[in-house]
Amino acid sequence: MSEHRVFKFIRANPLVSRTQIASKLRLSKVLVSQIVNRFVESGVVLEVAKGQSSSRGGKKPVLLSFNCEYRYVIGVDVGGTKIKAILADLDGNILQQKNLPSKDIRSKKDFYVLLRESIGSLIDRRDRILGIGIGVPGTVDSESGFVRYMPAFDLKDLDLKRDFERLVRLPVFVGNDVTLNALGELWKGVANGYKNFLMVSLGTGTGAGIVINGELYEGSRGMAGEMGYTVTDWSREKMHDLSFGRLERWFSGYSFERFLRSFNKTVKEFFDLSDTNEEFSRVLDEACEHLALAICNAICLLDPELVVIGGGIGYNQYERITKRLLPVVERVVPNEILEHVEFKKAALADLGVCLGAVYLVQKKIFVI
DSSP, rough: OOOHHHHHHHHHHHSEEHHHHHHHTOOHHHHHHHHHHHHHHSSSOOOOOOHHHHHHBBBOOOEEEEEETTSSSEEEEEOSSEEEEEETTTHHHHOEEEEEETTTOOOHHHHHHHHHHTTTTGGGGGGGGEEEEEEEEEEETTTTTTTEEEEETEEEOOOHHHHHHHHHOOOOOEEEHHHHHHHHHHHHHHTTSSSSSSEEEESSSEEEEETTTTTTOOOOOSSSTGGGGSSSHHHHHHHOOHOOOOOOOHHHHHHHHHTTTTOOHHHOOOOHHHEEEOOHHHHHHHHHHHHHHHHHHHHHOOOEEEEEHHHHHHHTTTTHHHHHHHHHHHHHOHHHTTTEEEEESSSGGHHHHHHHHHHHHHHHSSSO
């Protein structure tokens, strides 16, 4: 327990001396010195500089710092259109990254081959890699790493953690992509310093990540936050049996692409033209209204300090979306609840899931 406390303190307070650690943690100087010496010998802590002597003179204290390059972590974001993988140090500094298109995934074999290819050159430093974190667009049992369903590829029942650990011979941890995006924003993004927030990710699909009291809330089996299945108009939605969720019928890259087939336009062109094209503007207004209602329900249920909008569409079209979304939210949510809620654009863009995956690995098997 003392080692755990000392290590966490050094990691949170760079350039700290043994004496300062002992004083702040109320541990004996001898015990702190023994613990720190072991950390220095292992390479996880570095002696980096000399501090100032006390007013009474004497030896200058040796200042300590966490060695963020002690180990590396691979973070993977499996998206509906591409797989992004990064190699990062323990502070989230990205050393390498790789992108591969994922639209041709049609089977479990396709998925595993592409996933293995995405981390190909990143595992060259195998002896220095702490583990691999993978964010997938679907329902995941976060404890077992078992993927129940990924609508983007119509893949079901993948024992991803077990299968991939056998394939790469490294520890593997799996989570829902939006949940990991929330973790990334909490660690390195716009939600840093907030205790309670809702992450809404708008991309090929629509999902949410929930942080309560500074910790991810994943539900009893890791499946909390499946906002895409939210019902916003049952009188119309009960007539449809969908592979994607009810809300995703209204707002998702998948639904926009389906609508645009007869127009020969991309999703980006759809948003660009929504400022001038009457039909596109009407479709986007309706989509944002349904999205707003789902967010209203979540705000009233969770009482967050912050709502973060991210994902490929959410990040790139934040202004167009919030311009339509916020007036609906203001009409629906009582002011005494809404007045304390901020809306912010995600800070990590398309790196949020990967960095969240890096953070997940450390939370699972390292002191952070």
